[in-house]
Amino acid sequence: MVHGRKILLGVTGSIAAFKAVFLARELIRRGAEVRVVMTAAATEFVGPLTFATLTGHRVYSDFTEDADQGTWTNHVDLGLWADLFVVAPATAETLSAFSTGRCTNFLHAVFLSSRCEVMVAPAMDLDMFSHAATQANLHLLRERGISVVEPVSGPLASGLEGKGRMEEPGAIADAVEGYFESRAPLRGLRVLITAGPTHEPIDAVRFIGNRSSGKMGVALAQAFIDQGAQVSLLLGPATVAPPVGCEEVVRFETAAELAAAVAERWGQMDVGIAAAAVADVRPAAPATNKLHRADLPPAIVLEPTPDVLAYMGQHKAGHQKLIGFALETDEGRASAASKLERKNLDGIVLNTLLDDGAGFQTDTNKVSTFDGRDWHTFELKSKAEVARDLVNFIQHL
Ligand SMILES: Cc1cc2nc3c(=O)[nH]c(=O)nc-3n(C[C@H](O)[C@H](O)[C@H](O)COP(=O)(O)O)c2cc1C
Known part of the structure; x- marks a missing residue:
């Protein structure tokens, strides 16, 4: 079901950003065309070159490509291009921006411009995840029709243990597959x-x-x-x-x-x-x-x-x-x-x-x-x- 779909992968500044590399690879293996948007914080964790090489497309992280030349990246086009926008990992900061409509980086602008559905895979420390503010943001996003791939419990980068680990790339790819399957009108025929x-x-x-x-x-x-x-x-x-x-x-x-x-x-x-x-x-x-x-x-x-x-x-x-x-x-x-x-x-x-x-x-x-x-x-x-x-x-x- 993923074959031929256009998937925009948003990567934000979590330690789990390295798993997004495996997710991109898995989606491509299943036949999707993947383009990647990274926040500035995400580029501290994984180099854009890794995603650009895997996907065969430039990585988008800024509004301007070459400010001197007056060229800029059209976030609206990118939002309209996608069949599904998957943000994995999604930090507490990005979830907060999504729920309030804050638009302080390129990824936020793509989110606000996109007409396709959005799926987020949160990743953060257990206390950040269980915090009332994060839970309220997720509740609001769910109410607005955004799918959430729940994080799992396990050892966290902080050394603590609990719920907050981003779901594994294979499981997120399955959720993407499930998304397209559930919207396929001839399912089961x-x-x-x-x-x-x-x-x-x-x-x-x-x-x-x-x-x-x-x-x-x-x-x-x-x-x-x-x-x-x-x-x-x-x-x-x-x-x-x-x-x-x-x-x-x-x-x-x-x-x-x-x-x-x-x-x-x-x-x-x-x-x-x-x-x-x-x-x-x-x-x-x-x-x-x-x-x-x-x-x-x-x-x-x-x-x-x-x-x-x-x-x-x-x-x-x-x-x-x-x-x-x-x-x-x-x-x-x-x-x-x-x-x-x-x-x-x-x-x-x-x-x-x-x-x-x-x-x-x-x-x-x-x-x-x-x-x-x-x-x-x-x-x-x-x-x-x-x-x-x-x-x-x-x-x-
Ligand atoms: C080593 C390190 C790991 C981090 N891991 C996470 C994380 O897993 N989840 C999270 O919400 N924030 C994490 N942060 C904090 C975010 O990077 C920070 O809130 C940043 O502003 C997020 O911006 P972004 O959502 O625009 O990428 C981490 C920061 C550092 C320095």
């Missing part, structure tokens, strides 16, 4: 997506294939993952990389292999999206060795492949939704509507090669959707944007 072409062997080296690139199915998988769904991606012989965050990625070559993978999983799914371009026929008797030119037959006898989409439609339970794709070379609505009926689909996505930039191989697509009653035609868009439109369409189903 199990989605089966088929993508890419099939290769039906003629002999050991030749096959009958098609021009599907798998890009649309992979973009759909990404869009569903971004909304918190559990995606099983069945991906044919395509060069496109599957997205990070799939529950599982199963590779297939032939329609028969795809049919077996679908049969094993369809019963446990809530939604099925058949974006793969599956061969309708295959060579009836493929050679196991490579046929030399002289041995190649003048004609190849073909036989039907298993109809994967029909199988899914026939075995569809009441709660399941099934969406198919139709690629046509003409206007296509009549045949797409007929496919929806014949295959027992809940929705169908039509793309026609009459539209420039639509269909196989391209990074764009222009689709129309049909839910059995109404057609809706979208503009030409990137496949990532089309995928988001299709997630909305499927949610509406």
